Amino acid sequence: MRKGPLGRILGEHPVGTAFVTPYVVFLAAVFAYPLGFAVYMSFHDYFFAAPGAIVERPFVGFDNYVTVLSDPAVRRAFGNVLVFLVINVPLTVVLSLVLANALNAAIRWRTFFRVSYYVPYVTASVAVVGVWLFLFNSNGLVNSVLGPLAPDPSWLVNSSLAMPTVAVYVTWKQLGFFILLYLAALQNVSKDLYEAAAMDGAGRWKSFLNVTVPGVRPATTLVVLVATVTGANLFTEPYLLTGGGGPDGASASPVLIMYQRGIEQGNPDIGSAIGVLLVIGVLLLALIERRFVGREEE
Amino acid sequence: MKLKFVALLVGAFVFLFPFYYMLIGSLQAEPDPSVSGAFPAPGNLTLHNYSEINGAIDLGRSLINSGIFTGGVILGTLVFGVLAGYALARLQFRGRGLVFNLMLLIQVVPFQLLTIPLYVLIVRSYGLADSYLGMILPFLINSTAVFVFRQYFLQLPVELFDAARIDGASELGILWRVAVPLVRPALLTGVLLTFIGPWNEFLWPFLITKQQDLQPLAVSLSNYLTTVSARAANPFGAVLAGACVLAAPAVALFIVFQRRFIATNLSSGVKG
Numbered sequence: 271m272r273k274g275p276l277g278r279i280l281g282e283h284p285v286g287t288a289f290v291t292p293y294v295v296f297l298a299a300v301f302a303y304p305l306g307f308a309v310y311m312s313f314h315d316y317f318f319a320a321p322g323a324i325v326e327r328p329f330v331g332f333d334n335y336v337t338v339l340s341d342p343a344v345r346r347a348f349g350n351v352l353v354f355l356v357i358n359v360p361l362t363v364v365l366s367l368v369l370a371n372a373l374n375a376a377i378r379w380r381t382f383f384r385v386s387y388y389v390p391y392v393t394a395s396v397a398v399v400g401v402w403l404f405l406f407n408s409n410g411l412v413n414s415v416l417g418p419l420a421p422d423p424s425w426l427v428n429s430s431l432a433m434p435t436v437a438v439y440v441t442w443k444q445l446g447f448f449i450l451l452y453l454a455a456l457q458n459v460s461k462d463l464y465e466a467a468a469m470d471g472a473g474r475w476k477s478f479l480n481v482t483v484p485g486v487r488p489a490t491t492l493v494v495l496v497a498t499v500t501g502a503n504l505f506t507e508p509y510l511l512t513g514g515g516g517p518d519g520a521s522a523s524p525v526l527i528m529y530q531r532g533i534e535q536g537n538p539d540i541g542s543a544i545g546v547l548l549v550i551g552v553l554l555l556a557l558i559e560r561r562f563v564g565r566e567e568e
Numbered sequence: 569m570k571l572k573f574v575a576l577l578v579g580a581f582v583f584l585f586p587f588y589y590m591l592i593g594s595l596q597a598e599p600d601p602s603v604s605g606a607f608p609a610p611g612n613l614t615l616h617n618y619s620e621i622n623g624a625i626d627l628g629r630s631l632i633n634s635g636i637f638t639g640g641v642i643l644g645t646l647v648f649g650v651l652a653g654y655a656l657a658r659l660q661f662r663g664r665g666l667v668f669n670l671m672l673l674i675q676v677v678p679f680q681l682l683t684i685p686l687y688v689l690i691v692r693s694y695g696l697a698d699s700y701l702g703m704i705l706p707f708l709i710n711s712t713a714v715f716v717f718r719q720y721f722l723q724l725p726v727e728l729f730d731a732a733r734i735d736g737a738s739e740l741g742i743l744w745r746v747a748v749p750l751v752r753p754a755l756l757t758g759v760l761l762t763f764i765g766p767w768n769e770f771l772w773p774f775l776i777t778k779q780q781d782l783q784p785l786a787v788s789l790s791n792y793l794t795t796v797s798a799r800a801a802n803p804f805g806a807v808l809a810g811a812c813v814l815a816a817p818a819v820a821l822f823i824v825f826q827r828r829f830i831a832t833n834l835s836s837g838v839k840g
Contacts, residue, residue: 287662297670552678
C-alpha cells in the first residue's frame with residue numbers, strides 16, 4: 271500500500287483512531303483517572319462533601335498509611351488473605367491440573383464432566399453462598415454427616431476454620447475456569463514426548479511429572495497469578511458467608527475492610543490507602559511467584 | 569482408566585451436589601438438614617418458598633434490573649469492543665501500539681482498587697447513584713473481550729480486506745459486511761463470556777444502588793440474606809429459592825451453549 275507524508279504521520283488507516291476512541295476514553299475515565307485519583311486521595315485528608323461545595327482537602331503525606339498500618343483490623347485482614355492464598359493457590363493448581371489431565375484423556379461422559387466442573391464458575395457467588403451456608407451451618411448437612419467429628423464451634427463461626435472454609439469455597443467455585451485454562455494448555459503438549467517417555471519405560475505417574483507438568487508450565491504461571499489476583503480481591507464471600515468477616519475479624523479481607531472504612535464509615539482516603547497497599551502487596555507477591563513458578567520461561 | 573473415571577465421577581458429585589441441594593432446599597416446606605433431607609419426601613415439597621422470596625424482594629423487578637445491567641454491558645462491549653478489536657487487528661494508525669499496550673496493562677489493575685475512587689466519582693461527582701448508567705459505566709467495555717475479538721479478526725486472511733478496500737468499501741463497511749459475519753460464532757462466545765460478569769457481579773451494584781427497585785437480583789438477594797432472613801419462618805428455603813432464580817439463567821445459557829466454551833476458544837484468548 272502507498273504511504274504519503276500524511277500516511278507516515280497518521281498511519282495508513284487514520285480511521286482506526288476513530289474506532290478506538292470510545293475504548294480509549296473508557297480506559298482513561300474508568301481506569302487511568304480513578305487510579306491516579308486513588309493515589310491522590312490516599313495522600314490527602316479526603317472526605318465526602320456535598321457536590322459543588324468548596325472544601326479544603328490538605329496534603330497529609332503518609333498519615334493515612336500510618337493510620338492504616340497501625341490499625342490491627344487492617345493488619346489482620348492482610349494476614350487473613352495470606353492464609354487464604356496459601357490454601358487457595360496450591361489447591362487450585364493441583365486440583366485443576368489433575369482434573370484437566372483426567373478430562374483430557376478419551377473418557378466416557380466427557381461433556382458431562384466439563385459441564386459439572388464449570389457450573390459453579392458460571393453461577394453467581396451470591397446464589398451458591400446460600401447453599402454453603404445451609405451445608406456448613408452448625409446443624410447443617412456436613413455436620414450431620416460428620417456427627418461427633420464436626421468442629422465446635424462450627425466451620426464459619428470458628429475463628430481458625432472460617433478463613434480456610436472460605437478458601438475452600440472459593441477454590442471450588444473457581445476451579446472450572448482454571449481447568450479450562452489447563453485443558454487449553456494440554457493441547458500444546460507434544461504427543462511425541464509422551465511416546466518417548468513411554469519408550470523409556472515411564473509409568474503414568476512418571477510421565478505426568480516429567481512431561482505434563484513441565485509442558486504446562488506457562489499455564490501454571492498464569493493460573494498462579496490469576497488465582498492470586500482474584501484471591502486478593504476477595505469480598506463477596508467473607509461478606510456473605512461469615513456475616514461481614516466474622517468471627518471477630520477472623521475472615522475479614524482487605525477489600526472488605528476497605529469497603530467498611532472507605533464507604534460505610536466515610537473515610538475514602540483511608541480506603542484508598544488500603545487499596546494502594548493491597549495492590550503493592552499483590553505486585554510483590556506476583557513477582558515472587560514468577561521467580562518460583564515461571565523461571566523456566568525466561 | 570477405570571480409576572480416572574471414578575475420580576472424575578466423585579469430583580462431579582462434589583461439584584454438582586450443592587446445586588441439587590439448592591433445588592431441594594428451595595422446595596422443602598420445612599428445612600431438613602439431616603442426611604435424609606437430601607432425599608426429600610414428596611409430601612414435604614412446596615413452591616411456598618418462591619412466593620415467600622417474591623413477596624420479600626419482587627423477583628420480576630430484580631430480574632429486569634439484572635437484565636438491563638447485563639444487556640447494557642453486553643451492548644457496550646459488542647459495539648465499542650468490536651470497533652476497537654478490529655482497529656487493533658486490522659488497521660495501521662498512529663498510536664495503535666500504545667492502545668494495545670494500554671489494554672494489556674489494564675488487565676493487571678485490580679478493579680477493587682478502583683472501587684473507592686469510582687464510587688466517589690460516580691456517586692458523588694456525577695450523581696449517578698441509583699441509576700442504570702452508573703451501574704453499567706465501569707463495565708461498559710470489557711477489555712478481555714476486546715482482546716478476544718482482536719485475536720479473531722487477526723485470524724482472517726489479509727487478502728479479504730485488501731480486496732474489499734480495492735473495491736472502494738469504507739472501513740466501517742468492511743467491518744460490518746466482511747469481518748463481522750465471518751467471526752459471528754466468536755462474537756457469540758464473547759457475548760457469553762461477557763454475560764457471566766455483570767449477571768453475577770455483586771460489589772459494584774451493591775455499592776451504588778440503595779433504592780430497592782433498581783437493585784439487580786444478586787444485590788437484593790444478598791440484602792435479604794444479611795438482614796431479613798433472620799426473621800423469616802424458613803429463611804434457608806426462601807434464600808435458596810432466590811438463589812435458584814438467580815442461578816438458572818446463567819446455568820441454562822451455559823448448558824445450551826457449552827460447546828462455545830471449549831478449550832480452543834479460550835486458548836486463543838490466552839496465548840496472545
